[in-house]
Amino acid sequence: MLRFLSLGAGVQSSTLALMAAHGEIDPVDCAIFADTQSEPRAVYDHLERLRSAVPFPVHIVSKGSLRQEIIDASEGRSGAWGRPPLYLRNPDGSKGMLRRQCTQDYKLDVIRHKVRELAGVKRGSPGPRAVIVEQLIGISIDEATRQRESRCRWIENAYPLVRMGITRYECIEKLTAWGWPNVPKSACTFCPYHSDAMWTEMKVEDPESFADAVDIDRRLRQPAMRKVLRGSAYLHPSRLPLDKINFRTTVSRAPDVRQLDFGRFTQECEGMCGV
Numbered sequence: 447m448l449r450f451l452s453l454g455a456g457v458q459s460s461t462l463a464l465m466a467a468h469g470e471i472d473p474v475d476c477a478i479f480a481d482t483q484s485e486p487r488a489v490y491d492h493l494e495r496l497r498s499a500v501p502f503p504v505h506i507v508s509k510g511s512l513r514q515e516i517i518d519a520s521e522g523r524s525g526a527w528g529r530p531p532l533y534l535r536n537p538d539g540s541k542g543m544l545r546r547q548c549t550q551d552y553k554l555d556v557i558r559h560k561v562r563e564l565a566g567v568k569r570g571s572p573g574p575r576a577v578i579v580e581q582l583i584g585i586s587i588d589e590a591t592r593q594r595e596s597r598c599r600w601i602e603n604a605y606p607l608v609r610m611g612i613t614r615y616e617c618i619e620k621l622t623a624w625g626w627p628n629v630p631k632s633a634c635t636f637c638p639y640h641s642d643a644m645w646t647e648m649k650v651e652d653p654e655s656f657a658d659a660v661d662i663d664r665r666l667r668q669p670a671m672r673k674v675l676r677g678s679a680y681l682h683p684s685r686l687p688l689d690k691i692n693f694r695t696t697v698s699r700a701p702d703v704r705q706l707d708f709g710r711f712t713q714e715c716e717g718m719c720g721v
């Protein structure tokens with residue numbers, strides 16, 4: 447049986463990777479990281495360090511750049527793109543939210559394709575009836591309600607942190623003890639699931655990433671995008687331009703988005719996208 451870690455490179459999945467390296471959980475054959483090519487530089491630096499610290503291969507797979515796909519759509523070069531869950535203001539003034547497609551296109555599908563390759567299951571085939579792959583997912587006990595069974599009959603999802611009763615805070619303690627005190631938050635720079643606290647932190651500590659998010663936010667309201675979306679799209683639930691928001695006073699409690707407590711669950715891709 448193939449046993450692999452779905453690696454988001456955030457706190458929980460990094461903890462699992464190092465637990466496997468330290469013998470605290472059963473060995474894994476490999477880890478797979480789905481790269482949107484749109485995360486902060488700190489995430490990629492952390493990933494490279496992690497790859498050199500574990501005794502198993504870390505496969506990096508990618509559909510391409512989600513950021514570039516949005517840029518192409520904003521300039522009218524492409525009508526098809528892996529859409530993040532954007533906040534919409536419709537022409538009649540009503541509000542909406544775009545159905546999230548980016549996770550499926552840029553995370554789940556590319557990981558599944560690599561798993562088929564590693565497990566010897568032909569593309570397009572339903573695969574065997576028996577379970578031949580175990581996928582380890584970094585969800586901690588305080589997120590246990592997010593556990594899901596695999597939709598693929600030959601893949602079984604496993605949640606070691608839940609089974610062992612390990613919280614996110616305990617993951618951070620483990621990482622710190624092992625010399626990894628500042629694992630970055632894994633998410634695209636322009637993820638609409640960022641909390642106000644995370645936007646504030648990015649603006650202050652990573653202005654390059656914040657500037658990138660501001661650029662993407664502006665592009666969402668270019669004529670080509672308005673035509674496709676039939677309205678104005680924003681990265682923030684206030685439906686204001688990102689660079690016009692005072693995050694210290696405009697605390698997002700909009701009813702159409704559940705912003706997680708920054709002290710407990712930061713908006714990491716492995717937390718919000720389920721990989």
